[in-house]
Amino acid sequence: MKLRYILLFSPFILCSCTATQESQKEPVYLASDFTAEGEFTSGIEGPATDADGNLYVVNFAEQGTIGKVSPDGKSELFVRLPEKSIGNGIRIDQTGMLYVADYPQHNILKINPLTKEISVHAHDSAMNQPNDVAITSKGVLFASDPNWRESTGNLWRIDTDGTVTLLESNMSTTNGVEVSPDEKRLYVNESVSRKVWVYDLSPEGNISNKRLLTEFADFGMDGMRCDAEGNLYITRHGKGTVAIVSPTGELLHEVTLTGKKPSNITFGGTDGKTCYVTLQDRGCLETFRSEFPGRSFAMKKQP
Numbered sequence: 302m303k304l305r306y307i308l309l310f311s312p313f314i315l316c317s318c319t320a321t322q323e324s325q326k327e328p329v330y331l332a333s334d335f336t337a338e339g340e341f342t343s344g345i346e347g348p349a350t351d352a353d354g355n356l357y358v359v360n361f362a363e364q365g366t367i368g369k370v371s372p373d374g375k376s377e378l379f380v381r382l383p384e385k386s387i388g389n390g391i392r393i394d395q396t397g398m399l400y401v402a403d404y405p406q407h408n409i410l411k412i413n414p415l416t417k418e419i420s421v422h423a424h425d426s427a428m429n430q431p432n433d434v435a436i437t438s439k440g441v442l443f444a445s446d447p448n449w450r451e452s453t454g455n456l457w458r459i460d461t462d463g464t465v466t467l468l469e470s471n472m473s474t475t476n477g478v479e480v481s482p483d484e485k486r487l488y489v490n491e492s493v494s495r496k497v498w499v500y501d502l503s504p505e506g507n508i509s510n511k512r513l514l515t516e517f518a519d520f521g522m523d524g525m526r527c528d529a530e531g532n533l534y535i536t537r538h539g540k541g542t543v544a545i546v547s548p549t550g551e552l553l554h555e556v557t558l559t560g561k562k563p564s565n566i567t568f569g570g571t572d573g574k575t576c577y578v579t580l581q582d583r584g585c586l587e588t589f590r591s592e593f594p595g596r597s598f599a600m601k602k603q604p
Contacts, residue, residue, distance in 0.1 A: 327590060330545075330556045335577060335588040340376050341368060345579045346524070347391040348586065349399065350569035350597070351414065356577055357399060358586065359388035367391075367401070367412075370586065372569075380417050382410065390433035390524065390565065393597075394440045402444060404430035409442060409459055423463040429455065433524050433565070435478045435487070441506050443468075443487060445475035452493050458506050468508050477525035477535065477565075481548070482596045488514065488533055492521045497535065497546070515550040524565030527596040529573075534591075536563035536578065543578060543589075558587050568595020 344360040354372035361368025369379035399412040411422035429448040442459040454475030473491035500508035520540035531548040541561035560580030573594030
């Protein structure tokens with residue numbers, strides 16, 4: 302009888318355990334608020350995550366500032382930029398230095414997070430307005446450079462010594478820019494044309510073999526990031542979503558946000574799988590969990 306009892310009830314026990322495991326799976330691609338609405342201006346952008354999980358986001362409370370947001374969502378003033386400077390995209394290198402696109406002054410600023418010292422890493426008056434930036438593991442930067450009035454744009458490379466090189470001109474309104482996890486591809490989107498381009502990227506930082514990755518029929522695009530699998534997370538400005546596109550251009554997911562004007566995205570959290578999105582119409586950040594860690598998170602783990 303004892304053996305019979307076990308045989309009768311073992312299937313139930315197995316099913317119960319399986320159901321419990323399924324119920325404990327963490328939901329992904331479901332957005333919620335991370336910071337209080339209205340803490341940042343409509344110029345909210347950036348964002349970038351340091352090794353301790355803190356976020357750096359431009360235009361905290363007023364234009365020309367950078368805010369620091371703790372891993373639990375508490376925001377405070379980090380630095381005020383020099384007079385007439387306003388930040389946009391932010392990236393952090395392997396040593397923890399911050400690089401900020403300063404669009405009114407045609408600069409890429411460098412900020413020491415410990416001393417808060419701000420210096421000009423690169424300047425070129427030929428830039429329209431450096432907008433978003435990408436960074437390699439060696440600290441080479443790429444900057445989009447839109448001319449919104451003319452619906453045109455450029456693409457620049459900024460080497461570690463601050464040398465600025467024009468890679469391509471007379472594009473449409475260049476905006477989001479990102480490097481693939483293997484650093485063999487460079488992605489650039491154009492907000493007005495709604496196209497995402499991909500280039501082959503050489504070890505020296507040169508681009509070639511430009512081709513179309515994907516395009517959208519409506520709404521705009523802003524900042525974007527790659528996860529460690531090479532998928533591209535594209536903020537859909539005006540639509541209020543983050544489109545997740547595979548390295549071959551296939552739309553994998555679309556995350557619905559509360560706000561309608563997402564401007565950029567970054568990865569963070571203890572495992573690198575938490576996404577943070579800046580919302581211009583709400584002046585705050587929303588967050589969601591991904592299946593994969595961010596490419597920048599994985600890059601920080603490299604020796």
